[in-house]
Amino acid sequence: MSRPRAYLFDLDGTVYRGSEPCPYAADVLGELCREGFVVRYLTNNSAARPDQVTHKLHAMGIPCEPEWVISSTHVAAAWCLSDGVSQVAGIGEIGLFQTLNDAGVEAVPAEECGSAEALVVGICRSFTYAMMSAGLDLVRGGARFIATNRDATYPLEGGRFQPGAGALVASLETCTGVAPLVMGKPEPAMISLALSGTGIEVSEALMVGDRRDTDIACGLAAGCPTWLVLTGVETQLMPGESGSDDLRELLK
Template identity: 40%
Template sequence: MTISKGLLIDLDGTLYHGQHMISGADVLISQLKANHIPYLFVTNNSTRTPEDVAALLNGMGIQAEPSEVCTSSQATAKYIAERSPGARVAVIGEDGLRQAIRQAGLLEVDQNPEYVVQGIDRAFSYATLSSAVQWISDGAQFILTNPDLLLPSDSGVIPGAGTIAAAIEAGTGVKPLVIGKPASHLMTYAMDILDMEPSEVAVIGDSMRTDISAGAAAGCETILVLTGITTEASLQADIRMAGIEPNMICKDLHELLHQLCSVHNSH
């Protein structure tokens, strides 16, 4: 594994858990800055704006600018805007997704959409489900920001965007196009921002099923940190399930930083 010129870094489970920084995250990011290694924070979370994410990270002591954040909402909006500039979009989601749709010059509508874009929506209702089923049955394209079925919360796990999408899929028989991890679109969006090729980039994450799978699908090198979803105990089962192996495995962020620095200094 050589030091890649750019790093795409997952957030939840990699740099923090909930509201708590994972040990070494602040040092890792400050060292990347000091060594001028380009990186972006890449998240499947569709609810937060880049400003929200940066504020969350800074609040924990991890240096972050909104421009360093890539969300599944931004990648979704760009995907649609490139194919259908100014398209009519029905949004099932929260502020992060709505803002990204507007900033991409798309028109948010509640009738006759060309696209139904869905993320996590904690106000999701039967009426919303009915509308989505109707729109998609009438020919609107169904796009999903991210397929996470469950999310951690302070009160245990809660349903994620993928669980809502499963209800819409059951009602329409239509599978959504997925933008976020483990699909490659979010990674491709982030690489475009860095202006780098897959061969120049490594993806860092805590989940074989999402982060590492997405990195591999996008053609990047992958670094698994055992700080979140995939643990030492689940590692072999998760590798079998994902059908791929990471290029590097680090037990924590301190080991990751040591590996990155030693490789960087040898060049």
């Protein structure tokens, strides 16, 4: 294949698995950066703060700058700003509230809001019935229902899983009867946001990930070439599909 101008990497299962880097991740990412390619990290994890991701990658010897990290909360913030929404109710963790506030969207916990233009829901490991109830009131009161992502589970070390944001979003979808607007992968917005300001077209980038139903589907929806690595969820390539066992093939 001809070399892309930008490489867009999913994180979990593509660059690392929990606290372990994926095979050859440090070598390949280091080489791509030395060669001058644009590298970005795209994660559905709404709680991931760019500085924390950067710190984690640096500890693995993988190059990263905070501006290279785009989470589903960044997409939610961009949506709010483009829609003129400057204040939202949130259900999520500190990373969600900080990312929205840093982007200029005032985010207040849903339980503390009487009304809001939008309700942004991300992973929240302290999720309660009271939060669900507040979310129901807000959506019934006219707040737009924004889901950072619909991921059912969140992978941990040792092959374990935690419930993902999708499980919380489903509870709110059930009680409100309203389908959310989804921000993260497989929706295509994260790719255009990742490339904004680079001068690189979506067709000139490569979306690299370990899941067909999020990473690869996101690339296809955005019109971005894709590359499936078999270091995470998927275990084999389909006929004609672009991909490889690990990241080394990207240097060829």
